[in-house]
Amino acid sequence: MQKAVLITIGDEILSGNTVDTNSNFIAAELKNIGIQVSQIFTISDEIDTIKNTLSAAFELGELIITTGGLGPTRDDKTKKALAEFFNDEIVLDEVTFNHLKAYMERRGRIDILERNKEQAFVPAKSIVFQNHYGTAPCMMMEQDGKLCFSLPGVPYEVKPLIKDQIMPYLQEKFNLDYIHTRIVSVVGIPESILADMIEEWELALPENLSLSYLPVGTRVKLRLTASGSNEEILKQQTENEIQKLLPLVGNHVIAVSEDKIEKILAEILTERKLTISTAESCTGGELAKMITSNPGSSNYFPGGIVTYATEKKIEILKVSKETVDEFTVVSEQVAQEMAEGCRKLFNTDIALSTTGVAGPGKGEDGKEIGTVYYTIQFHDQQVTSRLYMPHLERLDFMNFVSQKILQDLVGLLIGH
Amino acid sequence: MQKAVLITIGDEILSGNTVDTNSNFIAAELKNIGIQVSQIFTISDEIDTIKNTLSAAFELGELIITTGGLGPTRDDKTKKALAEFFNDEIVLDEVTFNHLKAYMERRGRIDILERNKEQAFVPAKSIVFQNHYGTAPCMMMEQDGKLCFSLPGVPYEVKPLIKDQIMPYLQEKFNLDYIHTRIVSVVGIPESILADMIEEWELALPENLSLSYLPVGTRVKLRLTASGSNEEILKQQTENEIQKLLPLVGNHVIAVSEDKIEKILAEILTERKLTISTAESCTGGELAKMITSNPGSSNYFPGGIVTYATEKKIEILKVSKETVDEFTVVSEQVAQEMAEGCRKLFNTDIALSTTGVAGPGKGEDGKEIGTVYYTIQFHDQQVTSRLYMPHLERLDFMNFVSQKILQDLVGLLIGH
Numbered sequence: 001m002q003k004a005v006l007i008t009i010g011d012e013i014l015s016g017n018t019v020d021t022n023s024n025f026i027a028a029e030l031k032n033i034g035i036q037v038s039q040i041f042t043i044s045d046e047i048d049t050i051k052n053t054l055s056a057a058f059e060l061g062e063l064i065i066t067t068g069g070l071g072p073t074r075d076d077k078t079k080k081a082l083a084e085f086f087n088d089e090i091v092l093d094e095v096t097f098n099h100l101k102a103y104m105e106r107r108g109r110i111d112i113l114e115r116n117k118e119q120a121f122v123p124a125k126s127i128v129f130q131n132h133y134g135t136a137p138c139m140m141m142e143q144d145g146k147l148c149f150s151l152p153g154v155p156y157e158v159k160p161l162i163k164d165q166i167m168p169y170l171q172e173k174f175n176l177d178y179i180h181t182r183i184v185s186v187v188g189i190p191e192s193i194l195a196d197m198i199e200e201w202e203l204a205l206p207e208n209l210s211l212s213y214l215p216v217g218t219r220v221k222l223r224l225t226a227s228g229s230n231e232e233i234l235k236q237q238t239e240n241e242i243q244k245l246l247p248l249v250g251n252h253v254i255a256v257s258e259d260k261i262e263k264i265l266a267e268i269l270t271e272r273k274l275t276i277s278t279a280e281s282c283t284g285g286e287l288a289k290m291i292t293s294n295p296g297s298s299n300y301f302p303g304g305i306v307t308y309a310t311e312k313k314i315e316i317l318k319v320s321k322e323t324v325d326e327f328t329v330v331s332e333q334v335a336q337e338m339a340e341g342c343r344k345l346f347n348t349d350i351a352l353s354t355t356g357v358a359g360p361g362k363g364e365d366g367k368e369i370g371t372v373y374y375t376i377q378f379h380d381q382q383v384t385s386r387l388y389m390p391h392l393e394r395l396d397f398m399n400f401v402s403q404k405i406l407q408d409l410v411g412l413l414i415g416h
Numbered sequence: 417m418q419k420a421v422l423i424t425i426g427d428e429i430l431s432g433n434t435v436d437t438n439s440n441f442i443a444a445e446l447k448n449i450g451i452q453v454s455q456i457f458t459i460s461d462e463i464d465t466i467k468n469t470l471s472a473a474f475e476l477g478e479l480i481i482t483t484g485g486l487g488p489t490r491d492d493k494t495k496k497a498l499a500e501f502f503n504d505e506i507v508l509d510e511v512t513f514n515h516l517k518a519y520m521e522r523r524g525r526i527d528i529l530e531r532n533k534e535q536a537f538v539p540a541k542s543i544v545f546q547n548h549y550g551t552a553p554c555m556m557m558e559q560d561g562k563l564c565f566s567l568p569g570v571p572y573e574v575k576p577l578i579k580d581q582i583m584p585y586l587q588e589k590f591n592l593d594y595i596h597t598r599i600v601s602v603v604g605i606p607e608s609i610l611a612d613m614i615e616e617w618e619l620a621l622p623e624n625l626s627l628s629y630l631p632v633g634t635r636v637k638l639r640l641t642a643s644g645s646n647e648e649i650l651k652q653q654t655e656n657e658i659q660k661l662l663p664l665v666g667n668h669v670i671a672v673s674e675d676k677i678e679k680i681l682a683e684i685l686t687e688r689k690l691t692i693s694t695a696e697s698c699t700g701g702e703l704a705k706m707i708t709s710n711p712g713s714s715n716y717f718p719g720g721i722v723t724y725a726t727e728k729k730i731e732i733l734k735v736s737k738e739t740v741d742e743f744t745v746v747s748e749q750v751a752q753e754m755a756e757g758c759r760k761l762f763n764t765d766i767a768l769s770t771t772g773v774a775g776p777g778k779g780e781d782g783k784e785i786g787t788v789y790y791t792i793q794f795h796d797q798q799v800t801s802r803l804y805m806p807h808l809e810r811l812d813f814m815n816f817v818s819q820k821i822l823q824d825l826v827g828l829l830i831g832h
Contacts, residue, residue: 012630014453016444017639019437023458028432037430039465040458042439049455071607071629115608133807135608154631156808156816191487192531192551213487214428215570223433278701278722284708285701288722292700293811295775302725303732306694306704309718312762316719346728359711391549392572395709400572 002035002174003061007053008042009069009078010153022067022151022158029162033171034179034227035063045069050081054148062146063170068153070119070136079123079139082150086141088123096120096137099130129165133157138166147173177227180234182242184222185255185264187407191220198222198248206237217403221259254410261406262294268413269300269350277346278304279317279338281329282356282372286398287405302346307338313355317341330355332373332384339375339382351377352405358397359390370397374405376412383412418451418590419477423469424458425485425494426569438483438567438574445578449587450595450643451479461485466497470564478562479586484569486535486552495538495555498566502557504539512536512553515546545581549573554581563589593643596650598658600638601671601680603823607636614638614664622653633819637675670826677822678710684829685716685766693762694720695733695754697745698772698788702814703821718762723754729771733757746771748789748800755791755798767793768821774813775806786813790821792828799828 006026012018020042027037039060041053050069057064069078083090097120104113119135122128129138129149136152138161149166151158170176186194191213195202202211208228214221224241226234246253255264269276278287288304291297305316310329313319319337327333335355343351356372370390376383385408392400422442428434436458443453455476457469466485473480485494499506513536520529535551538544545554545565552568554577565582567574586592602610607629611618618627624644630637640657642650662669671680685692694703704720707713721732726745729735735753743749751771759767772788786806792799801824808816 008456011628013440014443014456015447015628015639015641016440016442016453017628017630017637019435019440021435024429024432024435026432027430031431037432038460040424040430040456042456042458044454071631109606112606112609115612156812159809159812160807190525190528193528196531212427212431212433214433215487221433223431225431284713285704285720285722288701289705289814292722292724292774293814295810297700298724302723303728304701304722306701306708306720306722307718308708308714312719316761345732358708391576393575394711396572396575398705398709 002063002176003038004030004035004063004065005057005061006037006040007050007057007064007066008040008153009045009050009066011044013042013068014044021155022153025155025159026065026067026162029167030063030170031179031181033167034176035170035174045077047077047081047084050078051085054081054085058143058146058148062174064146064148065166066148066150067158068151070150070152078150079121082126082139082141082148083123086123086125086143088125088141090121091124092117093120093122093128096122096128096130099137100135103132103135129161129169131157131161133160177229178231178234180226180231180238182224182238182256183259184224184242184245184249184253185261186220186222186249186252187218187254187411189220189249189252191215194220194222194249194252198245201241201245201248205241208234209237209241216261217400217407219254219261219403219407254407254414260294261403261410262290265291265406265410265413266294266297266300268410270296272413274350274413275300275302275346275348276350276352277302277342277348279342279345279351279353280304280306281308281313281338281354282358283354283398283402284308284358287352287354287402290402290406302348305342305345313338313341317345330357330371330373332375332386335373335375335384336377336382339377343377349379350409351375352409353377354401354405356387356401358394372401374401376405376409378412383408418479418592419454420446420451420479420481421473421477422453422456423466423473423480423482424456424569425461425466425482427460429458429484430460437571438569441571441575442481442483442578445583446479447595447597449583450592451586451590461493463493463497463500466494467501470497470501474559474562474564480562480564481582482564482566483574484567486566486568494566498542498555498557498564499539502539502541502559504541504557506537507540508533509536509538509544509553512538512544512546515553516551519548519551545577545585547573547577549576593645594647594650596642596647596654598640598654598672599675600640600658600661600665600669601677602636602638602665602668603634603670603827605636605665605668607631610636610638610665610668614661617657617661617664621657624650625653625657632677633816633823635670635677635819635823670823670830676710677819677826678706681707681822681826681829682710682713682716684826686712688829690766690829691716691718691762691764692766692768693718693758693764695758695761695767695769696720696722697724697729697754697770698774699770699814699818700724700774703768703770703818706818706822718764721758721761729754729757733761746773746787746789748791748802751789751791751800752793752798755793759793765795766825767791768825769793770817770821772803772817774810788813788817790817792821792825794828799824 359369775785
């Protein structure tokens, strides 16, 4: 199997200002074509550091991909480091300059072409992949049969460069093994018990198959990866192993082969022609966002509402004022009435509601931070649950609760 | 300045399955106490790799923090690597075992204590920091005055360990320089022009001050960082430099000192006692989520609605059917009527609306993927804009559009 090494260049990542999402995207894309990332280096924008890391990377893999450090500003030194490392000189590339010119024209910014001209200077030996969404091109250097790609750092420039240009190039260039991956999602069982339950099975896996445990909230994803030269054999191998695994894990399995909970849900809703809506308080829109992050969600999600203010719960969702007064706004009863009101407002089969305190700072009625009640309503049937997660930060809380609700819903729909 | 090296251990990151958010969190926390992360290694869960990386890390910094690879399952080998690296043996730690026992009891899972007992085995020379939100403890080893902390990989276990235990420990242990950071947010001007405009100023910065460019969507954040032994002097230095910078950048500055756009907006809304609501289509809840991600948002955000289905735009937001028929649902006119309806529904000073096609797959009326119209309504005044971002993936599109709207709103409110 080919090994890749990623190098993320930029002080904004080392200073904690920006989360590096490029590495995740590139690693997943490479995995799809059977290239394993063996290491990621995140380094600062200094010429010596870049050169030393390139040396280390060339020891570890056959493919190096760097991101970041190619902008026109003062703290970008990658190009200079590349030229020095490969004993090359930086020259103006006419094709790249013309591409840059056309790009600037298209954006109505031909007036600043000269200021960006530096972007068209590349190491003389490099092969250039043009960037259609920014000014910094992608440059590839080859040495002893190993490849080094340098990309800009902006994620929406990186994604199309990787997907549309670099992946097809790599597939043609290398003669790659096939990779086949299956994921089994397990809920309601701690990782340590699960590990015991399937230990014998895991130890007996064929050598070209490997298992990983990926915890997501209260769910554990078991990922089975197979690699080899015959795709059909890999599919059959993984299928065989999954058929042996399923009886061991019993009804803790909520899905086989799909990954994100919103995608699992989407398949069930689509197959059963069910619609869904949301009424959120403490999750603040995260639940709606998770559902709509799935392409095609407009087929089953007519909409959702965020009622942060109690009076809006009463006015729009028809929660009764008496219920609020008697039980407080963060209560089982209010969650239930919100779900009922939501289902009527959007006229859906299923309605989900949340009411709680994401913190920091206590809610209107002094309820503890981290408490949330949520209701899943399916036609006339309601299930209301309580979660208490005081240790989560605000955004993590919103996400954790939303994940858990969708997970519960999937469990309910498949009849656990 | 102390240098730190982070080591992220886990195949789930190298395979692109999980985004590493721990490094970002830890780097930002360290920065706050004046410790700079000089490098991040992301490596696989193999004993030799872990040991080699520890060697490299000890060359680069005085503080090493590893995350991941401490769970009870088969693919976690960090603890073994630590013991080998430090020539230590792994022993049962009674205090840690008692802590684990109490943790299990609290969670009603004393039945699985034995299965997790392995978690109470630690290198004999290590100092243990107990984990209150999971079973794997944090272990610290010291060697030649350098420190190495090993943490579990689950973000909600990492955060409290870092914040509540490790940061206070480090502050006491090291005699640290002060750090002072200011951020100036600039909009409506490309990075390359900005760099030219402020070049002279940047070159003349005192040696203990450094500048970084951090692009976020269509905004550029200029971060000025000062370090030194006297906090008051640092504050004055950065303030002086910002006063010199502001006239150079003119009315492109939308905020000084604050970071996220939702936080900048929160301050303006709170100060001017304004309320805001949202009516979303293609952003699917992301806009509401961004606003509510700010603590205290319940003071100015009574709620928002996601009307994915056209009929819900008509029924709930009172968009007229004629408008939809004449102009299609992805149009300036529908965005305007959605904003108007939203402002009435939630009775707020400001209403924001979005209608567009996030893709993939064209919208109901065949409009191009990546097109969005959005309206900012402030009392009776409306501003509607169009964005066309066909190259963005679904979630990136939702986020980019939401960022841009909040940025426009801030610009509008401060009178640009």
